[in-house]
Amino acid sequence: MTTAAPAAVTAPVPRPDPPRRRRVSRDSLAAWGLLSPNLLVFGVFLFLPLLATVWLSFYSSSGFGPREFVGADNYTELFGDSTFWRATANTGLYALLTVPVSLVIGLGIALAMNKPLRGRGVLRAIYYVPYVISGVVIAVAGRWIFNENVGVINRLLRSAGLDGVPWQSDAVGAMGSLVLISIWTKIGFVMVVYLAGLQSIPKEYLEAAQTDGAGRWQRLRYVVVPLLKPTTIFLVVLGVIESFQVFDIVYVLTGGGPGNATEMLVTYAYAEGFDARRQGYAATIGVVTYLFIAVLTALWYRRQRAQEADL
Template sequence: MTEALTAYGFLAPSLLLLGTFVFVPLAGAAALSLQRTNGFGDGVWVGFDNYVRLFGDPVFWRATLNTVLFTLVVTPGSMALGLGAAVLLNSVLPARGLFRSVLVLPMAVSGVATALVGVLVFDENSGFANSVLRALGLPAVSWQSGGTAAFVTVVLVTLWWRTGFNMLIYLAGLQGINRELLEAATLDGAGPWQRFRHVVVPMLGPSSFFLVVMNVVYSFQVFDIVFVLTGGGPRNATTVLVTYAYDNGFVVRDQGYAATIGVFLLVVSLAFTWLRWRSSRTRDLVG
């Protein structure tokens, strides 16, 4: 009994912070999703009307499709780039420290600052990318006014921002692999690709499990890069769930509906994390 009380005593500050800044706001958002309100005065209780409206809203489905597509591109792309960079930087590569710093540098700034760098590169009129294309005699690309091109800019900037984080996690996993396993595989006649495929990749299972969950959750919550680069345009081509919730909550001032989108996003994120946890066989292995 004494040990249990001591444990709860140590947990109390963290639980208090979680309750104050996580669980209470979540409960408030859930209650707000059952109301029609503009954020001023008392809301009107509408029950599940906002959820019925949600599933009949074409813009919501477009935002959901964009979010899913963004996740399907960015998650494997950033993980593959991170793994490749980690393998190179874990080898005898000249100036490894410099390359590590360059890859990690985007993590040192906020998503807004990263997106502003993306604006400097992809601005249609004065951006670096179109300046290079014009110098090569090629036509400029409509990075902001073209739907596909705008989506590509969001993906490219996000990949640049996320690769360094994935590289760090994979690099830590690579450095934790027992060298004797690789030496034994070499003695058994395994080549570099076979060692990588059948020894390194399985041993990186815990790192991959962690990164899949983190990257998917991040991708479903992406906001700052999209908001700064494209604002969700053109014609909702880059609108994602969080930017759509922002527009409803702070532009249209339909905060009950915005809370409904937030609750939907929370449920989807929790469901994916639970399914990934249940399906992973390597989450508890030590790599």
């Protein structure tokens, strides 16, 4: 009797992987379909004008006729331009005066509006209305209020036996009128943002602090204000960015005068581009202003990422 040898066990031959095919899911197509209108709007009205401005800053152009390539001459002239540095200083001073004051007043109003008051909704709307009104309308009203001869404020001062303030003919008075009007328009937005921040604070924190014997001001200082720090940083950055972009109120209320006392970066760019017909130089001012804003935004974003990492 013979014994058959066992059959050899062979390992299964692996099959080659099928070729990978790029397949676009329906979700991706739907997402791109929804995003494409916004991307088109951003591209046409934001990125293309930005690239055109950068390109124009290297040319000398009056808006008519051929352009002349000048390289970096516009930037060299700009950094030696005393009016540009005056406009930069005015813009920084404007931000330094309007942002902190509007934050303090807006926070105070938000704290008051966060309480159960009768007619609270109407009061919130009244405070917020100046922010949504056109800046031109606000500036026209400001010219009437701060008129040196027939203005409301000077009339009240003279009726009290005081001298009127030279709101338009004096550098300090012109900047003061601009700052006061701007603060009035900013308060409503600051109030709304702070009010949202206050309503997001857990009541347990305030109740625990009150149980420990903390008074009203102590709760505000050690509980409310620290918890509102991200909101405050957001408002500061946004306020400074808006200060670098201010145009309509300055142009209508003071026109940058007297003697460039209230000239801002954007109004100076407008004057160079449309009054002096130096559009290449005006584009250079716009590019530098954009870089200021971009650096500030990048610093804020970096700080936000650092805070999120610490949480």
